[in-house]
Amino acid sequence: MKRGLGAMIGVIVVLALIIIPLLSSYNGFIQAEENVEQKHSQIENQLQRRADLIPNLVNTVKGYAAHEEDVLGDIAEARSRLIGANSVQEQAEADDSLSNALSRLLVIAENYPELKADKQFTQLMDELAGTENRISVARMDYNEEVTNYNKRVRQFPSRIVASIFGFDTREYFQAQEGAEEAPNVDFEGTGD
Template structure:
């Protein structure tokens, strides 16, 4: 009888270890996917000063737009976690959209090879960022499902596994992302 009891305890412990390892794997994927988003955001943030400097030489009366881009970029750099970063990046995307739209109002700027290259670089980064967000959100969905499945749900809470938040770009950005960014020359 003791062997049966110890055998049952051993099976429960082994199953707990298996569940824990599986959940750690899912959590690690989510963390890696978030780091991938961070890399793309850093590239985007690094591109912005070049874009501002290029635009600054052509647009004299658009100081408010330039300041808005700088301010939202700084807010995006300070944001922590998926929810805060998504909100900050939404604001930055709007400001960047206004900045890039200046190219239409200033033909000399639109014709600038440097501005055109920066627009192309920005469009490429936005595409990579969208892919990184999809990968992250997929990882979050798998992780959240894994910690909710029975009997893993029993162990997950006890072992400190909590729901993760999706990187939500908001409804306005979602609609904008459905159509790829256009680079007009």
């Protein structure tokens, strides 16, 4: 009887030694995954903030630069793509398109001194600049969290737990190829 009890206690101890680290690792993955989701939602919040600022900015510019419809149309299209993006990659691509279109808008604003002096335009540009900074910080925080998560998914022995429970690596928020270069703005044929 004592022998059976000792064997049963031994089995329980061995199972506990296996199950406790397994549960701990699983819970760590859940926490890491939630951290990644939280950081991604911060990017989405800031992208939405910027998307909400854009219509006011475009309407302000329209009054001064009515013949710059191409740029204003590009901004509207890029904004729509950003709002409809379903993946991190789609968001990054739409974000790059919107940033390029906004850069072209800023170059256009340089040609309209009255626009640059407009209080509403200046205020919107300040808000947009602040939002761009927040987006940059949110991307950096997200990518840092993805790095931590991906390391956990790929390192041994947590890799075993990741494969058992279906935890996969996550995508980084990356700019499109060539996004580091300033957009080419051609004003030939525009203006009065």
